[in-house]
Amino acid sequence: MNLYKEQELVRKAMNATLSGLREDPYLKARILADAKQEKPVLKKLSVFAVTAALLVVSITAVLAAGLFSSIGQLYRLNGKPERDEITRNIQQVHERYEGNAACCELTGTVYDPAGGVYALSWTLTPLYEGDSLYVVLDSITMGGEPADTRSGIHATGYFLKKETDCSVAGELPESGGTECEITFSILRPSGEIVKVSAPDGEAGAETEKRYRNMLAAGQLPMEGDGWIYCHTGKGGENLSYSDQLLETGLMELTDRFTLKADIGTAGVHETRTYACQETFVSDGYEIRIRSCLVTPFTAKLEIECMTDTRPEDTANGTGTKLKLKVEVPGTEIWSRNQSLTQSCPVLMEDGRWSTLFALDAQALLVFPEAFRFTAGFHDGARFADCSGAVTIRLTDQ
Amino acid sequence: MDTVNDQDWYEERLERMVNLYQLPLLRLCYAFLHDEEMAKDAVQETFIKAYRNMDRFRETASEKTWLSRIAVNTCRDMRKAGWFRHTDRSITPDMIPEPVSPPEPEEENLTLAIIRLPPKLREVALLCWFQGMTYSEAAEVLGISFQAVGSRLNRARQKLRSYMEGCEDHESV
Secondary structure (H helix, E strand, C coil): CCHHHHHHHHHHHHHHHCCCCCCCHHHHHHHHHHHHHCCCCCCCCCHHHHHHHHHHHHHHHHHHHHHHHHHHHHCCCCCCCCHHHHHCCCEEEEEEEECCCEEEEEEEEEEECCCCEEEEEEEEEECCCCCCEEEEEEEEEECCEECEEEEEECCCCEEECCCEEEEEEEECCCCCCCEEEEEEEEEEECCEEEECCCCCCCCHHHHHHHHHHHHHCCEEEECCCCCECCCCCCCHHHCCHHHHHHHCCCEEEEEEEEEEEEHHHHCCCCCEEEECCCEEEECCEEEEEEEEEECCCEEEEEEEEEECCCCCCCCCCCCCEEEEEEECCCCCCEEEEEEEEECCCEECCCCCEEEEEEEEEECCCCCCCEEEEEEEEECCCCECCCCEEEEEEEEEC | CCHHHHHHHHHHHHHHHHHHHHHHHHHHHHHHHCCHHHHHHHHHHHHHHHHHCHHHCCCCCCHHHHHHHHHHHHHHHHHHCHHHHCCCCCCCHHHCCCCCCCCCHHHHHHHHHHHCCCHHHHHHHHHHHHCCCCHHHHHHHHCCCHHHHHHHHHHHHHHHHHHHCCCCCCCCC
């Protein structure tokens, strides 16, 4: 059964069962009487209010520009005209921790509940010049629920040499909580750091054995991306990464701290809806964009895919797998899907199969008049080249 | 437009909205609160909040989505009240206001199954199925992600299926 059928069934059932709840003329009268005593928000602003508002906007823009370096860097926006779009969505925070070896200040947050994403920026500074400190971001929670991270710059697993701008972006947990807690461990190695890489042809087990031998010899093997190997054997996988590092006995903890902020106090509530009435064909599949919501940080699309036969079983029995690319014509802005969910294929009355996809493209960062959507499919044997495209246009400002 | 005419315009618009949306909102709020008088209070509160904030409403957005968002938040606030949480809110068929004509048994069962769903699942079920919203609209109203709407709706389907097959009791509301 598809969504429309479900809607029809539920509406009919609920309207029949709840038909005893009827329009109440007294309720209407109460509402209108209450309204007469209320004052709606007036549209007109005085010259003073307009001047004050402009001043606030200007000050906010200047302050936000200081925060822009890290979150803007995360979104690769430096020097691009769309930076204003994102800058005004950064909320300033000034949560600070000063510990034994480092100080940290949370500087900016982005909270986009419609897009289901967040971003955080902070500055980390070593207190003593020449100190060797290894930074581990232990966890980020929102409303007590762990929040997934998608990308970051100097977020975790690196040596802190000087004052560093850091940032991370990720998905908000379903709970919708806005109380953010970010926990760090700052470690100081007592063992020798040795840069390592697996020689060509070396099996994983051999690499692991080599690394273990290094740990036993008092050396900390550090891979090319700055990650230090630390698996301490049975039971070690139940520890956090920072605790595993401590378990090696070759690191000491200088600081462990949690910074807290309510990131929802100035959330992003700017959204646009887009639509495309036409269906298009990609790789033999008929596709229709059912809905499209764009926030400054994401584009979320609901897509219906019609097929003559049940889609190939390539995703645990839930049908075919779709990939997408969205592009803003005339610019270099593009994004691929960051996440995808799909419903089970449903057999329609006309004998065709309908599969619904929910797709999420990260960081579109602009509200263009239109963008280009290109689709391709995994057909079980190969990932087909993107072969069908359509333009999705703004419907609502 | 001067201020007096503005107010007239707002009041006319409010009256039109009450005529159009009172009934669907009343049923929506009842499904959340399981109490006719509380549902009426929630509807009244919804329209007054809408009236206060009418200037913020974007002309091109859906009035129904906007009002539903206010109604859902109003019901959530009412549900948070201490006395609400300490009152038995389980619902049986005889507690539902007497229908104009008797519904089919399966219609009554489906309605009860939906309004007995756990709150988070009930919210998406009511918005997507009863209010006819798209995933995006429901996500906007509830302030959750598009994916969360899809996954909650799937969980709601599973719960309803179990309930209709009589193999599972619903979580208490």
